[in-house]
Amino acid sequence: MASVEHCLYCFEALAAHLEGRKSMSLAEVQKSWAEYLASTAPEDDDDDLGKRLPALRRLAAASSSSASASSSSTSSTTSLQQSASSGVSTPATSISSTPPPVQPAVTESPLFVTWNTISPRHGHNLRGCIGTFEAQELDEGLSSYALTSALHDTRFSPITLRELPSLEVAVTLLTNFEDADDAMDWELGKHGLRISFYYHGRRYGATYLPDVATEQGWTKEETLVSLMRKAGWVGRKDKWAEVELKVVRYQGKREELEYAEFKRWRDWLTAASSRE
Structure with missing residues (x-):
């Protein structure tokens, strides 16, 4: 872990x-x-x-x-x-x-590195998160993805030296990958999700780590809809179940x-x- x-x-x-x-x-x-x-x-x-x-x-x-x-x-x-x-x-x-x-x-594992900023006023806010589902040697993989998530997450500007004192880092090592029987075949707080699907001839995919849904207070349906939105899906929210999802569930051993x-x-x- x-x-x-x-x-x-x-x-x-x-x-x-x-x-x-x-x-x-x-x-x-x-x-x-x-x-x-x-x-x-x-x-x-x-x-x-x-x-x-x-x-x-x-x-x-x-x-x-x-x-x-x-x-x-x-x-x-x-x-x-x-x-x-x-x-x-x-x-x-x-x-x-x-x-x-x-x-x-x-000594090796699929992994994600997450950076958050912490402030008394605003609490925890995501500052960068990137990882890989390919097993990595931890010495090389952790250092590489620590920098990639801090400096190259396109959702954010690169982290600067002056920001260091406000940061928290979380490392998640991924385990127990399984094909879910259907979109609901997983447990909140236990499983992370990796979804892929086709919509109007285009392939989409995205993932959430195991802690995301519970941190946000989402139901399983809300988690899936949010994850589809993250992937780029723009269909009607009430039609999400009509999309054929391939779901891989996994577990994560996290430390921060x-x-x-x-x-x-x-x-x-x-x-x-x-x-x-």
Whole structure:
């Protein structure tokens, strides 16, 4: 699934491009984020530590050549699996004493990168969203689509350096693609939709990610009509069901991050580098 590190990496790719510097790699971001969490975790704050556990597990797995009998033997930077006995002290309710099975690392996936602006007055507003249904190596794919969605979404002007503090990024990794039996064979809040259809001899197509319909408060019918409009359909709203739609449903594992968290991590990284 998408992770905080994936979001940090998108911010890093965009910030580096706008600042004219070399971007860190995804692996470097993952390693640095784990070290950041380990160095800033309050010793006595169990709730906060619980939230930081996934990255701490990765750090413990990466820095230890062996683990105790009650810990899992290995952990990848993306599978997030390591038992509490690897050196991280946690309350009994935070993690089971029996290590869960190690999941395979996600190294490639279809993906979308979404940029939003956030303001106290206007809330969240879309600033760019572009992705691909073709599986991408995450290191290359995330950085590429972070820039494409920020700079080349034709609905918006390119994002500028001064806008960075107002941004939020969301990464969605797409899974479980299935042909729907009909236009209504999907669930609100669970499935994203990819539709295609012909109208007056012309082919149309568009997609909505899984969170769009629920964020807008749409019904399934309203979602389909809006998606057809997005594709360019100009027929009568009450005639939408007469159009033969091909619907592919899919699921998305989404994570989001605001600039403030990215900035805290970058400031820590700069300070840590200066001490070396």
